[in-house]
Amino acid sequence: MRKTRPVNALKKLGIGLAFGAATIMSMPTSALACTQVYMGKNLTADGNTYYGRSEDYGPRYLKHFGIEPSHGPGHTYSSDESSFMYTSTKTTYRYTYVRDHPSQ
Structure with a gap:
């Protein structure tokens, strides 16, 4: 009966683990x-710019895209979710x- 050397056994184990x-x-x-x-406007026939986004996970939530204008000193920001x-x-x-x- 032939004995396997420990180095060869470790080499085979390493190769098997690497393959796995x-x-x-x-x-x-x-x-x-x-x-x-x-x-961009140079890519559309009517000269408009279009932007789109989709989420690839979880339930589909509608997104709301907005532009907040600049404000002068004294403008108060408030949250609809907290005080x-x-x-x-x-x-x-x-x-x-x-x-x-907001409907979500």
């Missing part, structure tokens, strides 16, 4: 990512936002 890990890592997985599309309020002491910048639609 490579097999598991090569299996397809689902991606949790969002997809965004932007078409948070903040009065700005300086002129603010215009900004855009994307949030879950």
